[in-house]
Amino acid sequence: xxxxxxxxxDCDVHCAINSIDDLLPYLPEVWQRYVRESGFxxxxxxxxxxxxxxxxxxxxxxxxxxxxGSDFEFLKHQHLDLWRIDRAVMNPLYPVDCLPHVxxxxxxxxxxxxxxxxxxxxxxxxxxxxxxxxxxxxxLAIREIERVGGxxxxxxxxLLVCTGALYGQRQFHPIWEAAARHGLVVGIHWGGxxxxxxxxxxxxxxxxxxxxxxxxxxxxxxxxxxxxxxxHCPNLRVAIIEGGxxxxxxxxWRLDKDWRGCRMEVxxxxxxxxxxxxxxxxxxxxxIEEPDNPxxxxxxxxxxxxxxxxxxxxxxxxxxxxxxxxxLPAALPKPLRQRILADNAIEFYHLT
Amino acid sequence: xxxxxxxxxDCDVHCAINSIDDLLPYLPEVWQRYVRESGFxxxxxxxxxxxxxxxxxxxxxxxxxxxxGSDFEFLKHQHLDLWRIDRAVMNPLYPVDCLPHVxxxxxxxxxxxxxxxxxxxxxxxxxxxxxxxxxxxxxLAIREIERVGGxxxxxxxxLLVCTGALYGQRQFHPIWEAAARHGLVVGIHWGGxxxxxxxxxxxxxxxxxxxxxxxxxxxxxxxxxxxxxxxHCPNLRVAIIEGGxxxxxxxxWRLDKDWRGCRMEVxxxxxxxxxxxxxxxxxxxxxIEEPDNPxxxxxxxxxxxxxxxxxxxxxxxxxxxxxxxxxLPAALPKPLRQRILADNAIEFYHLT
Numbered sequence: 001x002x003x004x005x006x007x008x009x010d011c012d013v014h015c016a017i018n019s020i021d022d023l024l025p026y027l028p029e030v031w032q033r034y035v036r037e038s039g040f041x042x043x044x045x046x047x048x049x050x051x052x053x054x055x056x057x058x059x060x061x062x063x064x065x066x067x068x069g070s071d072f073e074f075l076k077h078q079h080l081d082l083w084r085i086d087r088a089v090m091n092p093l094y095p096v097d098c099l100p101h102v103x104x105x106x107x108x109x110x111x112x113x114x115x116x117x118x119x120x121x122x123x124x125x126x127x128x129x130x131x132x133x134x135x136x137x138x139x140l141a142i143r144e145i146e147r148v149g150g151x152x153x154x155x156x157x158x159l160l161v162c163t164g165a166l167y168g169q170r171q172f173h174p175i176w177e178a179a180a181r182h183g184l185v186v187g188i189h190w191g192g193x194x195x196x197x198x199x200x201x202x203x204x205x206x207x208x209x210x211x212x213x214x215x216x217x218x219x220x221x222x223x224x225x226x227x228x229x230x231x232h233c234p235n236l237r238v239a240i241i242e243g244g245x246x247x248x249x250x251x252x253w254r255l256d257k258d259w260r261g262c263r264m265e266v267x268x269x270x271x272x273x274x275x276x277x278x279x280x281x282x283x284x285x286x287x288i289e290e291p292d293n294p295x296x297x298x299x300x301x302x303x304x305x306x307x308x309x310x311x312x313x314x315x316x317x318x319x320x321x322x323x324x325x326x327x328l329p330a331a332l333p334k335p336l337r338q339r340i341l342a343d344n345a346i347e348f349y350h351l352t
Numbered sequence: 353x354x355x356x357x358x359x360x361x362d363c364d365v366h367c368a369i370n371s372i373d374d375l376l377p378y379l380p381e382v383w384q385r386y387v388r389e390s391g392f393x394x395x396x397x398x399x400x401x402x403x404x405x406x407x408x409x410x411x412x413x414x415x416x417x418x419x420x421g422s423d424f425e426f427l428k429h430q431h432l433d434l435w436r437i438d439r440a441v442m443n444p445l446y447p448v449d450c451l452p453h454v455x456x457x458x459x460x461x462x463x464x465x466x467x468x469x470x471x472x473x474x475x476x477x478x479x480x481x482x483x484x485x486x487x488x489x490x491x492l493a494i495r496e497i498e499r500v501g502g503x504x505x506x507x508x509x510x511l512l513v514c515t516g517a518l519y520g521q522r523q524f525h526p527i528w529e530a531a532a533r534h535g536l537v538v539g540i541h542w543g544g545x546x547x548x549x550x551x552x553x554x555x556x557x558x559x560x561x562x563x564x565x566x567x568x569x570x571x572x573x574x575x576x577x578x579x580x581x582x583x584h585c586p587n588l589r590v591a592i593i594e595g596g597x598x599x600x601x602x603x604x605w606r607l608d609k610d611w612r613g614c615r616m617e618v619x620x621x622x623x624x625x626x627x628x629x630x631x632x633x634x635x636x637x638x639x640i641e642e643p644d645n646p647x648x649x650x651x652x653x654x655x656x657x658x659x660x661x662x663x664x665x666x667x668x669x670x671x672x673x674x675x676x677x678x679x680l681p682a683a684l685p686k687p688l689r690q691r692i693l694a695d696n697a698i699e700f701y702h703l704t
Contacts, residue, residue: 051614164552192552198567199575200516200546207614208571208578211607215550215567219560223551226560246602249648253641254596255563261672262403262559289605296601296655303648320613 006086007338008324009345011284012189012241012313013079013088015120016069017112026111031104043095043193048206052319060317068317072120079316080126083324086342087351090129091158091189091241092116097134098163098193106134106144113148121153128349130158130187135165135175142178149182155349156185161243162192162216168223173232180235185349188220190242217243218251221281225255228268230276237348238281245310246289249303252277278306282348284313285340286322294329307336311345358438359690360676361697363636364541364593364665365431365440367472368421369464378463383456395447395545400558404671412669420669424472431668432478435676438694439703441665442481443510443541443593444468449486450515450545458486458496465500473505480701482510482539487517487527494530501534507701508537513595514544514568520575525584532587537701540572542594569595570603573633577607580620582628589700590633597662598641601655604629630658634700636665637692638674646681659688663697 017023020042024032034040052058054068060078062071069075080088094112099105109132121129131154133141148154157179159167167176167188179186195202196212198219203209217240223229230236252274259266259273269276291297301310314322328337345351369375372394376384386392404410406420412430414423421427432440446464451457461484473481483506485493500506509531511519519528519540531538547554548564550571555561569592575581582588604626611618611625621628643649653662666674680689697703 049617051617162551166551166553166555169553169556194552196550196571197552198548198550198564198571199514199518200544200549200568201518201521201571203518203571203575203578204521205578205614205617207610207617208574210610210614211574211603212550212571214606215570216552218567219548219550219553219555219564222560222563223555226555226557244602244606246605247599249643250596250598250602250641250652251563253598253643254566254639257639257642258559258562258672262557262562265401265403265557265559287606287609289602290609291601291605291655292657296651299648299651299655300602303643303651305644320610 006342006346006351008083008085009087009312009342009351010085010314011089011239011311011345012286013090013316014069014318015075015090015092015116016067017094017115018066018070023108023111023115026114027107031107034104043099048209050206055319056317057319057321072123076124085126088127089156089349090116090120090127091187092130092132093160093189093191094132095160095193097132097136098160102134102136102140106137106140109134110144113144117148117151117153127153128155128351129153130156133157133175135159135172138171138174141175145178145182145184149179149184154184156187156239158187158189160192161188161190161213161220162194162196164194166223167220168225168227168229170227173229176229176236177233180233183350185237185239187239187241188217214244214247218247221251221277222255225273225276226266228266230280231268231270236280239284239348240281241284241313242286242315243283244287244289245283245285246297246300248283248309249300274305278309282311282344283309284311285327286313286315287320288322288327294331297329298332307339308344310340311348312341358694358698358703360435360437361439361664361694361703362437362666363441363591363663363697364638365442365668366421366670367427367442367444367468368419369446369467370418370422375460375463375467378466379459383459386456395451400561402558407671408669409671409673424475428476437478440479441508441701442468442472442479443539444482444484445512445541445543446484447512447545449484449488450512454486454488454492458489458492461486462496465496469500469503469505479505480507480703481505482508485509485527487511487524490523490526493527497530497534497536501531501536506536508539508591510539510541512544513540513542513565513572514546514548516546518575519572520577520579520581522579525581528581528588529585532585535702537589537591539591539593540569566596566599570599573603573629574607577625577628578618580618582632583620583622588632591636591700592633593636593665594638594667595635596639596641597635597637598649598652600635600661601652626657630661634663634696635661636663637679638665638667639672640674640679646683649681650684659691660696662692663700664693
């Protein structure tokens with residue numbers, strides 16, 4: 001397929017289950033019984049009220065009564081058809097990988113992956129899917145990647161950015177090796193089981209929580225680079241999803257400068273941190289920053305030192321949705337627009 | 353005094369005690385005895401080895417054998433005289449305010465403040481000083497501000513950026529009110545008793561720790577703005593010291609955008625977050641970002657939407673010292689250079 005036949009890739013579309021009942025047919029009997037008898041209904045909602053029901057657009061609640069993002073036909077019509085999206089990377093955000101009970105979480109992750117593959121990813125040729133892996137146990141996570149990571153519609157393992165882990169750390173490298181072996185991107189998405197604590201304290205408001213998760217994204221990038229994950233695993237690709245974009249140049253500049261002063265400490269790094277970032281990491285655009293002067297955002301993209309870093313995303317059906325027609329600055333040169341809207345994602349996710 | 357007679361202000365010079373023995377004459381007998389009998393020698397060093405002894409320049413160890421920054425005459429000659437610094441904001445970084453024993457910490461903070469005022473700030477007319485306050489107890493912190501905050505050489509209370517607290521939160525507002533009443537800036541400096549945990553996890557390396565403390569600075573700014581600290585205390589001024597500079601525009605853009613979506617949650621905010629930031633917050637320059645193309649940094653300063661945001665600093669005597677002659681891009685227009693090198697600090701710290 002010619003790259004030019006794919007003109008719009010949305011790298012962050014959320015599919016969801018309506019409730020844990022959707023997963024029961026995919027769960028082993030022992031965990032079905034556990035769910036029935038324990039009354040467990042899934043991971044709890046956040047302590048930060050989210051301003052909108054299910055954090056979703058008012059118009060995204062399907063007539064079927066299912067929760068936003070959980071009605072396959074409704075999502076296709078309201079989003080993929082309306083915007084003529086050629087490829088959508090589907091990101092389920094069910095944080096069972098964060099449960100303290102690792103085996104229960106692993107069973108729910110497997111059930112969730114089977115549900116999404118069979119009831120979503122296989123049923124529309126535009127969809128490419130992410131799988132959830134129980135990263136708290138690298139052994140179980142690798143087993144899940146071996147089980148479903150080779151499915152032709154699966155392109156990514158999806159993690160949440162703030163879960164009490166720095167994913168660059170050594171205990172996780174075998175998982176990322178397994179992902180790379182299967183050609184999967186490691187996607188790190190806004191959200192998680194923990195509040196972001198850049199100063200050690202949890203913020204008071206959802207507004208702060210929402211803004212500060214960008215700091216968690218920065219910390220994850222720093223971790224992957226400094227731990228040598230890209231030296232250890234040269235085919236590893238990491239997508240930072242819904243983390244923002246405009247802070248990337250400042251992070252690269254600071255990391256390069258500090259690395260010059262501290263490189264004795266991380267002798268396995270053979271190149272500048274920003275070189276690893278440009279080769280191995282991409283950012284999705286939503287929520288794209290909106291300076292009063294849109295030209296400033298174009299300067300920031302220039303500061304990244306590459307036209308390959310950004311991949312367009314909408315975050316459908318969430319409240320802070322960016323539309324394909326209006327999110328990018330109107331003055332963006334056409335070749336760069338095409339890179340962001342489609343080509344960068346086609347290359348990074350190996351889309352066809 | 354005409355502003356033009358002050359041409360170079362260094363907003364981050366570190367004075368230090370050589371050891372806790374320097375403080376003993378300033379401590380009440382009960383705490384002198386505690387120190388003698390307990391063997392306590394001060395807050396422990398960080399778990400992250402700092403690449404350089406005392407994190408300091410090789411040439412900053414005084415012939416007297418005292419630790420870098422603790423020899424008054426040596427510091428004056430090596431730094432203030434050499435660079436012809438007109439005013440230096442002195443920032444002692446002795447983290448006794450972070451001790452679990454709040455009263456011991458408060459006593460040590462008072463002793464440290466008396467030592468610095470009498471043995472440093474009063475002894476050189478170029479020096480303006482910061483005081484340490486036991487912020488874990490707002491009552492004791494206010495008492496310390498009332499005790500020494502009116503000293504004519506004291507211009508700032510100094511905090512560390514990563515101590516397990518978000519300083520914008522409500523319990524701290526009475527302290528900031530007291531600081532504002534005495535005309536003091538609230539300075540928040542790189543470092544602290546905790547590792548930065550933007551994703552919930554502590555990083556592995558000093559390189560990461562060093563880079564990620566910028567995230568703690570961002571979280572502190574977000575906290576001050578969202579909690580309405582600047583509405584509650586209209587004269588409050590906050591200096592972010594050694595946190596970096598180039599991330600500020602992206603933070604303002606994201607915070608403004610998210611505030612538009614979440615402003616129902618923080619109804620006390622009457623203006624855009626970036627308006628509060630431009631009116632109440634300044635950043636010191638060191639460690640200034642060094643993009644390959646220095647013009648990019650000048651664009652970032654333009655993105656801040658104000659030529660008042662940056663105040664020059666060296667971080668003497670630390671290893672990542674920025675020199676007055678070389679730190680700022682050579683192409684910086686002269687009026688902006690003068691603002692950064694002196695005028696912004698003169699206005700913000702009310703220097704004479």
